[in-house]
Amino acid sequence: MATPTIIATGSQTGANPTGSLIITWSGSNSPQLNDLILVYAAASTSGITWTTTSPAFTWATNAPVPATPVDDYQFGYRTAAGTEGTTLTFTASGSHACCVTTLLIRGANVGTNNGFDGTIPSGSGTVATASSGIISAPSITTSNSNDLLVYMAGINVLTGNTSVGDTITIPSGFSNAVTIAGTASTTSDPQCYMASKALGAPGATGAITATDTTNTTRNYAALLVAISGPPTPTQVTTPGMEDVFEPGIIGIGQAMSTTNTW
Numbered sequence: 001m002a003t004p005t006i007i008a009t010g011s012q013t014g015a016n017p018t019g020s021l022i023i024t025w026s027g028s029n030s031p032q033l034n035d036l037i038l039v040y041a042a043a044s045t046s047g048i049t050w051t052t053t054s055p056a057f058t059w060a061t062n063a064p065v066p067a068t069p070v071d072d073y074q075f076g077y078r079t080a081a082g083t084e085g086t087t088l089t090f091t092a093s094g095s096h097a098c099c100v101t102t103l104l105i106r107g108a109n110v111g112t113n114n115g116f117d118g119t120i121p122s123g124s125g126t127v128a129t130a131s132s133g134i135i136s137a138p139s140i141t142t143s144n145s146n147d148l149l150v151y152m153a154g155i156n157v158l159t160g161n162t163s164v165g166d167t168i169t170i171p172s173g174f175s176n177a178v179t180i181a182g183t184a185s186t187t188s189d190p191q192c193y194m195a196s197k198a199l200g201a202p203g204a205t206g207a208i209t210a211t212d213t214t215n216t217t218r219n220y221a222a223l224l225v226a227i228s229g230p231p232t233p234t235q236v237t238t239p240g241m242e243d244v245f246e247p248g249i250i251g252i253g254q255a256m257s258t259t260n261t262w
Contacts (some may be wrong), residue, residue, distance in 0.1 A: 002229040003146040003198045004107040004115070007035065010088065011180040011192070013099045021100050023088040029104060033082030036108040036115045036227060039075070040124075040152045041090060042190030044097040044182055046070045051091045055081050058114075063124035063221035065156050071190040073154030073221045075124040079110045097182030101192040103150065109230045117142045117202075117226040125154065125221030133212040135168070135193075137222035142202040144228045149199050151208050153222040155191045157181055157215070165191035166214035173197050174208075199226070 010023035031037060039057060041050055046064050050057070057076035065071045090100050108115030118140065126138055135153050142149075151174060157166045165181025174195040182189035193210065205224060212218050 001144055001146045001232055002107060004036070004105045004148045004227050004229050006103055006176040006196055007106045008104040009176060009178040009194070010102040010104070011100065011178050013180045013183050014097070020089045020091040021098060023090065023100060023102055025086050025088070025104060028086055030086045031080035031082060031084045031104055032106065033080060034110050035080040036077065036105040036110055037080055037088070038077050038103045038105065038150060038194070038225070039090070039100060040073065040154065040192045040194055041076065041100045042071055042073045042098065042154050042182065042192050043092055043094070044071055044189055045094060046072050048072050048096065049093040050074065050076070053089060055079070060121050060124045063127055063154065065127055065154060065219045065221050071154065071156050073124050073190065073192070075121060075152060075223065077114065079114065097189045099180045099182045099190055099192045101178045101180060101194045103176065103178070103194055103196065105148065105227055107229050109228045112228070115227050117144050117147050117228040121223055121225060123223070125152065125223035127219070127221045130212055130216060130218050130220055133216040134209050135212055135220050135222055136207050136209045137224045139204050139206045140224045140226060141204045142199065142226045144202055145200065147199045147202070147226040147228050149197045149205060149208070150225050150227065151195050151210065151222070152225075153193045153210060153220055155193065155212060156219040157189055157191045166212050166218065168193055169211040169213055170195050171197070171208050171210050
């Protein structure tokens with residue numbers, strides 16, 4: 001299997017927005033038909049729901065991270081229709097500090113389990129308190145070779161009215177990091193973070209950790225997902241029969257035929 005590719009990233013933030021958060025894809029890219037879009041969204045209150053233009057996202061259960069008030073993190077995904085254009089709009093159900101990060105993935109095997117290797121997460125991450133700044137996503141086990149491993153985390157931060165948030169050291173071997181924080185100045189704001197890594201052989205990934213170097217004891221939620229590419233075709237060569245004609249000779253010779261199977 002070929003490893004799916006990150007084509008673009010996107011992020012947006014708002015200070016108690018009453019409207020929508022509009023993502024502009026990096027590099028002026030836009031989704032193509034059957035691309036996979038992953039999102040990690042957050043709000044500085046519990047029970048927020050998100051809506052987008054069609055096709056709708058499938059959302060996992062919120063992960064509430066202790067704060068004052070509680071921050072809510074939520075993972076979602078959808079298969080692209082190819083008509084989205086260079087922007088994507090997310091609308092929160094309430095007016096609170098919000099942030100959204102997204103990854104646009106090409107080459108995922110969306111026809112099988114929506115492109116995910118293994119069970120699609122029903123929740124939006126394991127909630128914990130960082131020790132020495134470590135933000136750890138529990139190990140998952142993959143079944144397919146050459147998956148794309150995606151790390152997602154939400155961190156409780158007090159941004160001081162800036163979208164920069166905490167400084168996060170990317171997990172070892174990962175790239176395509178995208179992060180942004182909510183921008184209210186008087187509450188404990190949410191920060192979203194995503195990054196990816198190409199895997200090789202299937203098996204347990206082990207726990208994946210990023211490090212918060214701004215504050216070592218933040219509350220957070222974190223999870224991993226693995227995205228598979230399409231299966232590699234297998235060539236099957238079988239003997240066949242084919243008429244062979246030469247001037248003055250009528251005979252039958254064998255020929256070989258080759259087909260690809262998946």
